[in-house]
Amino acid sequence: MPYGDAMNARVRSAERRAEIVRAALEVIAERGYRGASLAAVAERVGLTQQGLLHYFPTKEALLVAVLEERDQWDAVPATQWRVDLLAALVEYNAMRPGIIQTFSALLGESVTEGHPAREYFTDRYRRVRENMAGVLRAEYGERLPSGLTPERAAPLLVAVMDGLQYQWLLDPESVDMPGAFRDFLALLGERA
Amino acid sequence: MPYGDAMNARVRSAERRAEIVRAALEVIAERGYRGASLAAVAERVGLTQQGLLHYFPTKEALLVAVLEERDQWDAVPATQWRVDLLAALVEYNAMRPGIIQTFSALLGESVTEGHPAREYFTDRYRRVRENMAGVLRAEYGERLPSGLTPERAAPLLVAVMDGLQYQWLLDPESVDMPGAFRDFLALLGERA
DNA sequence: ATTATCTATAGATCTATAGATAATGC
DNA sequence: ATTATCTATAGATCTATAGATAATGC
Numbered sequence: 095m096p097y098g099d100a101m102n103a104r105v106r107s108a109e110r111r112a113e114i115v116r117a118a119l120e121v122i123a124e125r126g127y128r129g130a131s132l133a134a135v136a137e138r139v140g141l142t143q144q145g146l147l148h149y150f151p152t153k154e155a156l157l158v159a160v161l162e163e164r165d166q167w168d169a170v171p172a173t174q175w176r177v178d179l180l181a182a183l184v185e186y187n188a189m190r191p192g193i194i195q196t197f198s199a200l201l202g203e204s205v206t207e208g209h210p211a212r213e214y215f216t217d218r219y220r221r222v223r224e225n226m227a228g229v230l231r232a233e234y235g236e237r238l239p240s241g242l243t244p245e246r247a248a249p250l251l252v253a254v255m256d257g258l259q260y261q262w263l264l265d266p267e268s269v270d271m272p273g274a275f276r277d278f279l280a281l282l283g284e285r286a
Numbered sequence: 287m288p289y290g291d292a293m294n295a296r297v298r299s300a301e302r303r304a305e306i307v308r309a310a311l312e313v314i315a316e317r318g319y320r321g322a323s324l325a326a327v328a329e330r331v332g333l334t335q336q337g338l339l340h341y342f343p344t345k346e347a348l349l350v351a352v353l354e355e356r357d358q359w360d361a362v363p364a365t366q367w368r369v370d371l372l373a374a375l376v377e378y379n380a381m382r383p384g385i386i387q388t389f390s391a392l393l394g395e396s397v398t399e400g401h402p403a404r405e406y407f408t409d410r411y412r413r414v415r416e417n418m419a420g421v422l423r424a425e426y427g428e429r430l431p432s433g434l435t436p437e438r439a440a441p442l443l444v445a446v447m448d449g450l451q452y453q454w455l456l457d458p459e460s461v462d463m464p465g466a467f468r469d470f471l472a473l474l475g476e477r478a
Numbered sequence: 479a480t481t482a483t484c485t486a487t488a489g490a491t492c493t494a495t496a497g498a499t500a501a502t503g504c
Numbered sequence: 505a506t507t508a509t510c511t512a513t514a515g516a517t518c519t520a521t522a523g524a525t526a527a528t529g530c
């Protein structure tokens with residue numbers, strides 16, 4: 095009994111699903127969603143492609159699970175974010191190129207027509223901009239030192255994070271992602 | 287004679303190729319490179335898939351032509367760029383969502399392993415960062431008002447342009463791309 | 479001769495369905 | 505009974521090659 099008595103079928107099934115989602119994250123990082131085959135994901139967890147479909151009935155269902163996984167990492171309540179934690183987050187991200195690559199690839203694909211992650215990203219970015227505006231408001235009030243409102247600074251903050259990720263993924267030697275991000279935060283904090 | 291006397295075979299062939307590249311740009315915008323089929327591109331120019339392969343012997347050759355096309359737009363010599371022209375460029379981009387979508391989709395895909403555009407984008411971004419550092423140096427000298435060197439501000443400038451494009455493509459109603467970019471330029475120009 | 483285009487097709491995938499078999503858990 | 509997994513396979517693609525035919529240009 096490889097799993098021990100305490101682990102019932104429900105838990106084991108959930109673990110299997112989690113294992114599949116992890117494999118999907120990897121394969122998507124390597125090939126994107128369109129390029130990721132169910133067979134490649136299945137192989138990574140020692141299943142046939144058809145065996146995988148027992149857990150996720152369609153490829154899109156697997157993508158949905160991947161996106162839900164992403165949402166769980168943001169589980170820190172938006173109100174608890176602070177500007178200095180953002181710098182730490184970017185530093186942390188720089189140690190996890192795989193995950194960053196997965197979602198950078200998905201974001202890129204998502205702008206194409208009818209992509210199954212398009213709505214997810216549209217909603218997510220809207221939410222993230224709002225959260226970032228909240229973070230900036232908590233730090234600076236209604237005006238940043240530069241004179242920008244939190245609502246106008248938020249899309250810039252998000253853009254810098256994403257844009258730096260692409261540059262860094264393509265050329266990690268040339269791009270100091272955390273350093274550049276700290277530069278940007280300093281810029282936001284400086285008075286006009 | 288639908289082309290007139292003056293147009294010889296060489297020119298006609300070059301026009302056909304240009305037509306195919308334009309169609310490829312469109313299809314890539316809609317489905318990404320991996321999702322773009324030669325048949326879909328061919329159909330758009332009234333050819334069979336095999337007819338298209340007469341002009342571009344492989345799918346990758348067509349992608350190379352697409353990327354070369356991109357390079358031609360940057361034909362403005364780097365030394366002639368100025369910061370205020372960047373704002374105008376972003377404004378212009380906001381009127382051409384198709385092209386922006388093509389290259390945002392390609393950039394996203396390019397971070398995946400062995401993608402045929404990966405090297406292109408790595409090289410391109412390195413070059414663009416250098417050019418942008420030059421533009422900033424021409425404008426501000428060795429230090430921007432904030433105290434940043436041109437080399438450290440350049441990746442931020444590039445990141446903002448790219449990152450705003452994704453947000454804007456996903457949700458053009460919510461994101462004022464040119465306005466946000468001008469905000470960023472103002473930030474760069476402000477003293478610490 | 480060369481160029482442009484087509485039909486036919488090989489060979490590789492890919493997702494998803496159908497249905498069998500083995501293992502697990504009330 | 506239900507869950508996990510497999511084999512078999514349908515049906516759609518997709519890229520690329522082979523080779524024919526028609527049109528164009530020295």
